[in-house]
Amino acid sequence: MVVDTYRDETVDHLFHALADSTRRDILRRSMSGELSVSRLAHAYPMSFAAVQKHVAVLERAGLVVKERRGREQIVRADLEAVRRARRALDELELRWRDRVNRMSGLLTSGGDPTDGPGS
């Protein structure tokens, strides 16, 4: 799941999501905190359904997360961002752990020839 998140399709969704000024505005607002879709609908000269559609496009692109809270639909971007940062750092930690293990192996083998192909 993690590996497949960044395929071309995702990039298309991303471009599509960002190609509209209302969606960019919604994204900008949601980055500074939680928003309800109904409150958003008041901010734009368009119907609730139209705003909902915009939010759905942003959601599909992975830019915002939507959550139902009672009668309200809450939109936010921050939490997911933090989660992704954590995941990226976790993967980088693994990468360095692997490197350190290989270094350890090299130090204990004392420079003996490896089983690798050489050149």
Added chain:
Amino acid sequence: MSVTDVEKDLENLTLTVVAHFDAPVEKVWQLWSDPRKLERWWGPPNYPATVLAHDMTAGGMVRYFMTGPDGEVSRGWWRIHSVDPHKYLEFVDGFAQADGTPVAGDPTTRVQVRFSERHGGTRMEVRSIYSSREHMEQIVRLGAVEIFVQSIDQMDALLAH
């Protein structure tokens, strides 16, 4: 386990890995300063690194490429900022184009490595400082297409014309 401590700072996008080796500092330093040794640990076994150039002096460049399981090649470089043999190494790591020159606008990582003697062995601390969350993810995916909202305001300005 050689890794003794890991510290992740989400706010400052910094990863610090501390390791202990039962080997003298000189030997651990050689893993970085000897290109033939460096290429045996920098890349994973299915993505081995080949070091093309290795000038480990302040302002010098290290150039390398990594070969994936399907033969795909990703190129990288280090620009050395500071070298104090057996003690400290600081460089910036980034992606390179086919001719080895840095890819403009691509993510870079500042890496600070500290070496010290500890209990007859060596303590090595590697601190990686990523420029942004997007950059971090891009590095994780090593060359995968990852385009993100760097600056929405900037896009607005571009699209407004």
